[in-house]
Amino acid sequence: MSIAEEQGTTTKGTLYGVGVGPGDPELITLKALRVIRDVPVLAWPAPLEGESMARTIAADHLDGHHKEIPIRMPMEVARFPAQQVYDTAAVEIAAELDKGHDVAVLCEGDPFFYGSFMYLFGRIAEDYPVQVVPGVSSLMATAAAIGSPLASRNDVMTVMPGPIEEDLLERRLTQVESAAIIKVGRHLPKIRRVIERLDLMNEARYISHATMENQVVSSLSEVDLEKAPYFSMILVHKRGEAWK
Missing domain, CATH: 3.40.1010.10 (Tetrapyrrole methylase, N-terminal domain)
Incomplete structure (x- = not known):
């Protein structure tokens, strides 16, 4: 006692x-x-x-x-x-x-x-x-999983929730060098539309269940899902790689 x-x-x-x-x-x-x-x-x-x-x-x-x-x-x-x-x-x-x-x-x-x-x-x-x-955090885990730094030097990096409105997502994505789009889930089609319009498909990487046994890493262009899992994220760097 x-x-x-x-x-x-x-x-x-x-x-x-x-x-x-x-x-x-x-x-x-x-x-x-x-x-x-x-x-x-x-x-x-x-x-x-x-x-x-x-x-x-x-x-x-x-x-x-x-x-x-x-x-x-x-x-x-x-x-x-x-x-x-x-x-x-x-x-x-x-x-x-x-x-x-x-x-x-x-x-x-x-x-x-x-x-x-x-x-x-x-x-x-x-x-x-x-x-x-x-x-x-999942943000650091996804960068490690895809083997690519999130940002470098004077890059502006933004974290954006997938559920935000499509026009707002597009405006914010035009203003940064690097972005992490989280809470993808059922918003995957909308996010892909925005990234395609901005001609960033080759610079976008998709990852789900980072660090888990069922982890999936892919370029966004290869993802054929109408609805992504809850534990998924899309990383975009406009130079393709932060060190370039």
């Missing part, structure tokens, strides 16, 4: 946002691994049905001692009911923190690079200590 418990008081637990990388379990950082092993409570995002990718990445390092909090939500852009899911998860996590239990939220890639952890952070950070453990 701790001194705080003997005195009838409880120190609030710490919330950790832990990046577990893009898919390869060996890309979990040493710090992330230490936190995962030390905390008594794990929370992880997941679709309404099926496995959590974040938990799957960390699974080999789990020994069964954790209490686990699944955060299941529809994988869609709509704010509701996802926001209600975050509200409920924040309450459940806060209850553990109030007991003095540290909680680690497992995050695919990096917690603050388009990560859902930010929504828990916004609900919890004002009342509890929070630490963010950076992770290898």
Whole structure:
């Protein structure tokens, strides 16, 4: 029993946002691994049905001692009911923190690079200590997988979500030397139309499931999919290679 418990008081637990990388379990950082092993409570995002990718990445390092909090939500852009899911998860996590239990939220890639952890952070950070453990993001993983640097020298690089409007995607792509288009999914046909109009098909590379066993790397011109997987990205460099 701790001194705080003997005195009838409880120190609030710490919330950790832990990046577990893009898919390869060996890309979990040493710090992330230490936190995962030390905390008594794990929370992880997941679709309404099926496995959590974040938990799957960390699974080999789990020994069964954790209490686990699944955060299941529809994988869609709509704010509701996802926001209600975050509200409920924040309450459940806060209850553990109030007991003095540290909680680690497992995050695919990096917690603050388009990560859902930010929504828990916004609900919890004002009342509890929070630490963010950076992770290898999908952006870095895709560049390594295709064997091509993202940008160099004075290149302007932009990250663009696939769901944005077609005309906006085209305007932004005309203004940069390098771009990463994420969240491709069902937006692949639209993205291909834009890249074709800008005559950049030869400079565009497609990758899905970076660092995973089912990783696919291809030039965009060779991709024959009307709908790309959720874990896919398109990298474009107008010079073809950043070092040119």
